[in-house]
Amino acid sequence: MLMTPGPTAVPEPVREAMSRELINPDVDPEFRAIYDRVTERLATVYGIDADGSGGEAGPGGARDVVVLGGEGILGLEAAVASLVEPGTEVLCLANGLYGEGFADFVESYGGDPTVVAAGHDEPLPLDALDEALAADDADFDVATMVHCETPTGALNDVDAALDRIEAADAEVLTVVDAVSSLGGVSVPTERIDVCLGASQKCFSAPPGLATAAVSERAWAAMAARDPHSLYANFLPFRDVSDGFPYTHLTTEVVALDAALGLLVDEGLDAVRERHEAAAARCRERGAALGLETVPGPERSSPTVTAFETPGRAETLQERLREDHDVLLATGLGDGAADVLRVGHMGHNARIERVDEAMDALAAVL
Missing domain, CATH: 3.40.640.10 (Type I PLP-dependent aspartate aminotransferase-like (Major domain))
Incomplete structure (x- = not known):
């Protein structure tokens, strides 16, 4: 996924x-x-x-x-x-x-x-x-x-x-x-x-x-x-x-x-509400796993969540892909090793898709 x-x-x-x-x-x-x-x-x-x-x-x-x-x-x-x-x-x-x-x-x-x-x-x-x-x-x-x-x-x-x-x-x-x-x-x-x-x-x-x-x-x-x-x-x-x-x-x-x-x-209002709901679920699930977001929840976008995973991002990404067929992104530049990103945008801004990704992340943490 x-x-x-x-x-x-x-x-x-x-x-x-x-x-x-x-x-x-x-x-x-x-x-x-x-x-x-x-x-x-x-x-x-x-x-x-x-x-x-x-x-x-x-x-x-x-x-x-x-x-x-x-x-x-x-x-x-x-x-x-x-x-x-x-x-x-x-x-x-x-x-x-x-x-x-x-x-x-x-x-x-x-x-x-x-x-x-x-x-x-x-x-x-x-x-x-x-x-x-x-x-x-x-x-x-x-x-x-x-x-x-x-x-x-x-x-x-x-x-x-x-x-x-x-x-x-x-x-x-x-x-x-x-x-x-x-x-x-x-x-x-x-x-x-x-x-x-x-x-x-x-x-x-x-x-x-x-x-x-x-x-x-x-x-x-x-x-x-x-x-x-x-x-x-x-x-x-x-x-x-x-x-x-x-x-x-x-x-x-x-x-x-x-x-x-x-x-x-679908309607733009409904689309934006769907993004807000998906983002909220992603951050709720992340908080339950002890993960913090990079800019803080009040400044995080409804389209993407960047979790702080110091030194573990690339390893987690690999295990998610190989063990659960879920592909997330690491950070870019200086954050490549320390940030793991979930993209809940567009078609992916759906609670069930966020839950599947976060279930997999919970399993590899």
Whole structure:
């Protein structure tokens, strides 16, 4: 049983959709109809098209949804590649691996990152953010942050960070990695210029697609910068009425369409309640086993739980896989040996699946 925080288990209706005859995305109009339905369903999940009006306006104007062919990290790089050029000042707010990783992308595209960081077990450093924004030489063009830091299971208070950025400089473009929360947790997309998601997390489709909701002013900034990359670039996807910039990942788009259909049919409120219930059960079972979560339960995401298992994570992972056919994830980077993660997101956000995984974990502890 796959219980990792992405890729997640793919439900049977999605697998069935993938087994159908291949559609040529370059010449068959059926594919365009499927792609359009995917973006419409994504807009509903992003919370920017709940009334069917074509996109809710917020700071920066209405949002458009696009789907790029590539694993979720493509979205992070494409956001930077599309908005950053030599000399672009970028504030990178970080309390984890992916928040810090934004700065690496910024440097690779010639930008100047200012990293405002906290420890991986700490909340976003909002006081330090205020100081950075108030500095005499502060002149940021873009700000980046992560909603759910998957390696630690932390759900960050991006609303509080956005409040401070908007108050200090309403012209700063904001980029939020919501890859591990979108679809399982409410995301304030209407306040974000580029809000990133991916197929393999809460949607429970296979890895291979990066999604984004992009504001009007972000589109304008991208057009003014004229990004040099074709692949790591959102601009070619803004208008695909005359075709896609490259052959799209047909099977993955069909799978995402089926996965989003399940999610929308269930209802977003019900989906989020299911994630909350699964997370609560996972942490209740973990506490009974004497396990503590990395960021603390009040800051842990409804989509993933990271248990502290000092020095034992890899051994426990191996025994779970070999003895019980349950696959969990260890931490990443410095936490690889000390953190064991249960992914209760998407299709896996169900009490019975959490119980099966925690029964196995209890047996190997």
